[in-house]
Amino acid sequence: MTVRTCAFLYPFIPGEVRRLKASIWLAAPVILPLFFGACAFFLPFGSERRRYIYILTVVCLTSLTVIGLNFWGPGEALTLLRFGAMSITFRLDGLGKVFSFMAAGLWPPATVYAFEYMRRSAKKPMFYAFYTMTMGVILAIAYADNYLTMYLFYELLTLVTLPLVIHHMNRPSYDAGKKYIFYSVGGAALGFIGLVFIAVYGASLDFRLGGVFSAAVWAKYGGVLSQAFVLAFAGLGVKAALFPAHGWLPAATVAPTTVTALLHAAAVVKASAFALMRLTYYIFNIDFLWGTWAQWAAMALTLITIFLGSARAWYTGQLKRRLAYSTVGQLSYVLFGVTLMTPEGLAAALLYMVAHGLIKITLFYGCGAIQHMTRRLEVSELAGMGRQMPLTFAAFALAALALMGAPPTIGFMAKLRLLRAAAQSGSPLALLGVLVVGLSILLTAAYMLPILRLAWFPGAEGNVGGAVAAGAGAAGTGTDAVGGGATEAASAGAGTAGGGTGDSRGAGTDAAAAPPGGLTNIMDPPGLMTVPLGILAALTLILGLCGRPLLEWLTRISLGLA
Amino acid sequence: MSNSGPLLFLPVLTPLAAGLLLPWLRLTGAGKRIYTAGTALINAGLILLLIWGRPGSEGVLFWLAEDLPVFLRLDPLAAIYLALTAVFWVGLTFFSHGYIAADERETRYYAFFLGLAGVLAGLGLAGNIVTFYLFFEWLTFMAFPLICHNGDSEAINGGMTFLIYSVLGAGMVLVGLVLLWGEGPIAAFAPGGAWAGQIPSAGGGRTTAALLLLLFGFGCKAGMYPLHAWLPVAHPVAPAPVSAVLSALLTKAGALGMIRVLYYLAGPAYWRAAWARYLWLTVILATIFLGSMLAFREPLLKKRLAYSSVSQIAYLLFGLALLEPAGFAGAILQLIFHGLAKLILFLCVGVLIRQAGCREVGELKGVGRRMPAVMGCFALAALSLAGVPPLGGFISKWYLIKGALAADIGIFSWLGPVVLLISALLTAGYLLPPVISAFFPGAGVGGTRESFDVAGVTGVGEASGVAETGGAGGDAGVAGAGEAGEGTAVAGAGGQRATPASDWRLTAPLVVLTALSLLLALSPGWLLDYLAALSAALLGD
Structure with missing residues (x-):
């Protein structure tokens, strides 16, 4: 798609813009959701249906533009603003393509899912406006051609996602929001320090594989630049929940699950991983950094986070928080790949970024579906639900296995690539990293498999004879099996158990949410939720089975060939 | 390709x-x-x-x-x-x-x-x-x-134990593989070792560590000490055919992995020079002795068989660790004949549990008179495991000892056969008394129908909560089994089953499999030729 197809518009376009030519298209996926998303807040839609159609149209159009750009995108840059040596510039390169492709692929199913999940929300206009605008900011980060542009939109990302985090507008939400903004702004400040050093010592701020520092500059100022790298790495890593600044992510699970899924598993946190790739490979030179204390420091941080996140997930009882801690650990797999500072490491990190985005969004959607239909959040309450919500739990199981790295899913490929890159990188700390990741895989199994076990094999006493409808209570109400005529007693017990969760909102709406007949006839959510869930779960398998082109593409990108 | x-x-x-x-x-x-x-x-x-x-x-x-x-x-x-x-x-x-x-x-x-x-x-x-x-x-x-399958907490506990050990094993395998890949490409399996010339043969610490990780990772499935603990937990809770699969095929998958890594990937030459070889041999011999000893002490039939598997699969590993043609042939023969024997034994125990309610060794008194076919198969398989000629177990053990004596492994080349012989005695000690008491209950029991039923009922009462007893066959013990279930679902399951499973559906496969194993043991010539060719290709002589 070039600008030539729109030649009839030429007379109406001012000369300044006309000179930009094809690269003008780069602004479209950024402007489209930002502008129309903001409009969605003010437009009087009349009916919910019209709002859905409007939002879905904007999101899908943006996605289509992104996909089109990925295939026929312009090579030249688009400068929006210029001041002195600095500029706000967009350009499409391989790394940006991967990230924008991922966002474009995940946003439409996520939006469809949100329609059903947010059905009962009273704050829809605000939600959908910011939900859509976030997509524009994410794409801007993907297309950013220099550190300044990326930094600008990185800060903006904090602002547009804050209203989503504090969506419920209650005390816990505000607390979480405060924590989120405090951590994010603090991290960005460190990133800004990095910006200053790069601007002073670098040849430019532009992202080019191999970096902006000449060998002479590095020989003279390597020490101070290494310090700047570690500061910027830790700072930009805040949004990827890098230790010691990982605390905001589990706290932010107070947001609606659809927000947690898309932003805190796939988009926002991955923007941080993406920024770190840019910093490490495109601003600094991996040949200069490799083997220095700066690499060791960054890698040590990621390894600590991997262990910490996985271990915390293991003994967290609430499903959503468990997944959040799991995200903390898994994100650092990506960052570990980044800190390997080899092309294989970058390719592995990219693959892991895509794989984890897909897997974790599926897991969160499964969790959201359970929450939506039953208001249950504690892992112990999921006993026996595999039979009642077969589609949800099948998707959840597939994603859980992928997260553990079971072949032939994309999760296996990603783990294999990452571990192999680590073993081949030649750094002794990376070998330790292989062991840490191995340990983390065991922990992942330890926190995911019991969920599946509980869902299908509740293990209640006396559930052998007849139809199993077990519901273990949060307060240890016990498990009820419907053998003969005990149905009423069982549903009553399960009902009280459902109300006793730690979720204060859930308790109030419980009666309304639960289908008639108590919780004994829990079932899969409607198609608006199960279809996106199924598609995403199937993708984890399909990409694992036929992921060869993807892998080849990522390898070429990491070598600077695409 | x-x-x-x-x-x-x-x-x-x-x-x-x-x-x-x-x-x-x-x-x-x-x-x-x-x-x-x-x-x-x-x-x-x-x-x-x-x-x-x-x-x-x-x-x-x-x-x-x-x-x-x-x-x-x-x-x-x-x-x-x-x-x-x-x-x-x-x-x-x-x-x-x-x-x-x-x-x-x-x-x-x-x-x-x-x-x-x-x-x-x-x-x-x-x-x-x-x-x-x-x-x-x-x-x-x-x-x-x-x-x-049974869905009670015991079964789930067993399943989870299996799961934990398996995931642990798979994790170790993955890390080991990755560490190996740091040094070589991902090659297809080739007889004699795909990486034979590529990995440093001087015994680099990293390669050896990677291989050890792989061996112990696969050892999780094969029940190698100290990672054997899942077998005695998972075998008794699983339905009999599943216990049989676990022992006969699934644990062998771990052994298969070791063969693939040692003989088809790293190559015997590398492992021959590595110090870790002796560590592995020590662990294997410990497993052989420990498994037999634990089996000897164990009263619960299925658990005894599970411990027996721990020991017997370690025989197989011993054959692999020898890196000798005869030892390798012995290992594969052990894979086949132990598989057959354990399959038959577990299925026999399944029939005993289902139709006679026997779970413990002590309850077998006189069962042989009532179920001659089942106990006959049991006896043959037990004799084979103990290594009595001319049964299959004897052939495999013969080759194992032959390999051990020929191998250049220092003290182990006589320590191995000694441990094997002690273990053979223990095997006879833990498998033959049940057979003897089943056929020759001695005075006081008499093997009459009444006394047998009493034994059956007691057994079921002790093992309450296990659903499979609920479906016990058409014997007089069934009613008692249902009542003894103590309010668990056993009663329900027993009640559902109006017509008891007919006897022949359980015994016929058993008898056929036993006949097959006898046939194979009595005419092993072609198999030995096949294995000789295979071990020559792998070990190069």
């Missing part, structure tokens, strides 16, 4: 597809039986035809990455494992028909049972280590629901 045999995918894909399809077909009880039996028979026929007609064919299933094919290859080792799976599976399927209660869990059982057959075939056929790892992982996920 040539794609010479897409037919090769069928032994893997047919059972997997059949298992996936089963829940959607909504078959009746008889339909399910015909469906599973048909699949098992067709699959077995297919496998035997492939082994006969297309040895050496290979095919790529799919590509994980540009340099990572998932591909299958029918080499001689694969043929052995595949043939075992095929034959066992037919027997196990027919046995399951008589054994698994016709309730709502039946479909799940058969679906995973079929799937497991496909995964085991894939494991045998795997042409490179990534393919092997893929099926190795799925082995765990397919076997877990089968172990948990």
Whole structure:
């Protein structure tokens, strides 16, 4: 798609813009959701249906533009603003393509899912406006051609996602929001320090594989630049929940699950991983950094986070928080790949970024579906639900296995690539990293498999004879099996158990949410939720089975060939 | 990589597809039986035809990455494992028909049972280590629901223990593999070692550590000390056919992994020079002794057999660790004959539990008179395991000791045979007394029907909460079994089963399998020739 197809518009376009030519298209996926998303807040839609159609149209159009750009995108840059040596510039390169492709692929199913999940929300206009605008900011980060542009939109990302985090507008939400903004702004400040050093010592701020520092500059100022790298790495890593600044992510699970899924598993946190790739490979030179204390420091941080996140997930009882801690650990797999500072490491990190985005969004959607239909959040309450919500739990199981790295899913490929890159990188700390990741895989199994076990094999006493409808209570109400005529007693017990969760909102709406007949006839959510869930779960398998082109593409990108 | 045999995918894909399809077909009880039996028979026929007609064919299933094919290859080792799976599976399927209660869990059982057959075939056929790892992982996920089949907390506890050990093992395998890949490419299995010339033969610490990780990772499945603890927990809670699969095929998958890594990847030459070889030998000998000792002390029948498996599979590993043609042949013979014997023993115990309510060794008094066929099979298999000539166990142990004496392993070349002999005595000590007391109960018991029933009822009462006793056959003990169930679902299951499973459905597969194993043990010439050729190809002399 070039600008030539729109030649009839030429007379109406001012000369300044006309000179930009094809690269003008780069602004479209950024402007489209930002502008129309903001409009969605003010437009009087009349009916919910019209709002859905409007939002879905904007999101899908943006996605289509992104996909089109990925295939026929312009090579030249688009400068929006210029001041002195600095500029706000967009350009499409391989790394940006991967990230924008991922966002474009995940946003439409996520939006469809949100329609059903947010059905009962009273704050829809605000939600959908910011939900859509976030997509524009994410794409801007993907297309950013220099550190300044990326930094600008990185800060903006904090602002547009804050209203989503504090969506419920209650005390816990505000607390979480405060924590989120405090951590994010603090991290960005460190990133800004990095910006200053790069601007002073670098040849430019532009992202080019191999970096902006000449060998002479590095020989003279390597020490101070290494310090700047570690500061910027830790700072930009805040949004990827890098230790010691990982605390905001589990706290932010107070947001609606659809927000947690898309932003805190796939988009926002991955923007941080993406920024770190840019910093490490495109601003600094991996040949200069490799083997220095700066690499060791960054890698040590990621390894600590991997262990910490996985271990915390293991003994967290609430499903959503468990997944959040799991995200903390898994994100650092990506960052570990980044800190390997080899092309294989970058390719592995990219693959892991895509794989984890897909897997974790599926897991969160499964969790959201359970929450939506039953208001249950504690892992112990999921006993026996595999039979009642077969589609949800099948998707959840597939994603859980992928997260553990079971072949032939994309999760296996990603783990294999990452571990192999680590073993081949030649750094002794990376070998330790292989062991840490191995340990983390065991922990992942330890926190995911019991969920599946509980869902299908509740293990209640006396559930052998007849139809199993077990519901273990949060307060240890016990498990009820419907053998003969005990149905009423069982549903009553399960009902009280459902109300006793730690979720204060859930308790109030419980009666309304639960289908008639108590919780004994829990079932899969409607198609608006199960279809996106199924598609995403199937993708984890399909990409694992036929992921060869993807892998080849990522390898070429990491070598600077695409 | 040539794609010479897409037919090769069928032994893997047919059972997997059949298992996936089963829940959607909504078959009746008889339909399910015909469906599973048909699949098992067709699959077995297919496998035997492939082994006969297309040895050496290979095919790529799919590509994980540009340099990572998932591909299958029918080499001689694969043929052995595949043939075992095929034959066992037919027997196990027919046995399951008589054994698994016709309730709502039946479909799940058969679906995973079929799937497991496909995964085991894939494991045998795997042409490179990534393919092997893929099926190795799925082995765990397919076997877990089968172990948990009864659904009570004991069964789930057993299943979870199995799961934890398996995941631990798979994790160790993965890390070991990755560490090895740091030094070499991802190569297809080749006899004598694909990396034979590539990895440093001086015994680099990292390579040795990686190989140890791999051996212990596979050892998790093979029940190698100190990672054997799941066997005695998982075997007793699983339904009898599943216990049989665990011992006869699933634990062997771990051993198969070790063969693939040692003989087809790293190469015997490397391992011969590595210090870790002696560590491994020590662990193996400890496992042999420990397993036999624990089995000797264990009163619960299935648990005793599980400990026996720990010990007997370590025999197999001992043969592998020798790196001698005779030792290797002994290991493969042990794989075959231990598989057969343990399969028969577990199925016998299944019949005993189902029809006589016997769970403990002490309750077997006089059972032989009432169930001569079952206890006869039990006796033959027990004698084979103890290594009594001319049965199969004797042949394998003969080769193992021959290999040990020929191998250049210092003190181990006489320590090994000594441990093997002690263990053989222990094996006789823990397997033969049950047989003797079953046929010759001695004075005071008399083996009358009445006293037998009393024993049966007591046994069921002690083992309350285990559902399979609920379906006990048409004996007088059934009513007692139902009542003794103490309010658990046993009563329900017993009540549902109006017509008891007829005896022959359980005994017929048993007798056929025993006859087969006898036939094989008495005419082993062709098998020995086959193994001699295989070990010559692997060990180069």
